[in-house]
Amino acid sequence: MTALATPFSASGAVDPLAWKRLLAQQLDGGTQALIVAGSTGEAAALDDDEYARLIEAAAGQAAGRVPVIAGAGLSNTAKTVRQCRLARQAGADAVLVVTPPYVRPTQEGLRRHYLEVADNAGAPVVLYNVPGRTGCDLLPETVAELAPHAAIVGIKEARAEPERMQALLALRSESFAVLSGDDPTACRALLAGADGVISVASNAIPASFRRLVELARRQDAAQAEALDRELQPIYLMLGIEPNPIPVKAMLAALEICEDLLRLPLLPLSTPHRAALEQAARLARILEARHSRAPLATVS
16 A cells, blocks of 8 residues: 655646556556555645545546545544545545644543544544654554444554564454554564555555565565565665655656655755665666556656
8 A cells, every 4th residue: 555645746736647647657556555645645735625636536546446545633633533524525435544643642532532533534444653753652552442443444553663563463353454654664564464554665666565565465475575675775765854755756756746845845855866866766677577567657
């Protein structure tokens, strides 16, 4: 599953043609779900109309072939519920709801927040824990209380420690999926039993990431780990500055969208441009090897 970047034009508006190119590249590359307007998609910089139009376009282009999952989650529960309902109305199949940023709720506050969202969002909910961005950590014991809710269908865990993943894997069931949210440790998580990965790197290398997931899910550790080692320079590049700065630069190098972000984010710093070109060359080589079909072109 790919946490998609949001392309912008020189005018600062969302670029609908570049969005179509990115979606086509993902669908052709074998991505199995489209994550729209998450943190990689600069969700905090989008207004409600832009948010809804991105989801509508993704749902229209996917045409039921893969799920469209909308990023959601604000610092207040009622606002989060309204955002989830907007996503559902725009055509999202589910919502990926990050822990409330900045306000640092207690575990009981998180439990009650997610129950309120799940009861009222009108869409399946995937929990999303990324403490490095939000300032709070959704602990496994709290997840255990939330997982039985019929509308809560999984968690994206962005902490990299193997102990955290192991604690969550104990909660897996037919109705609750555990997903890695950390590209550099995704292979390890998948080999340990995670159901999938929501990836930033797969913006640039969807076919290669689909191959990695297939190998790991069938427990072909040798081939999965070999491919994962090949991907390490791309992971390193995409972490060289805060996400989504590097992935936007990579997509521009691959001629999918412009290297444009909304303030306070700026394009990749000049000293990192040589590393970017090396990573983009590697991405082209790997995608040529793993692509299932020619990339669709959108004019």
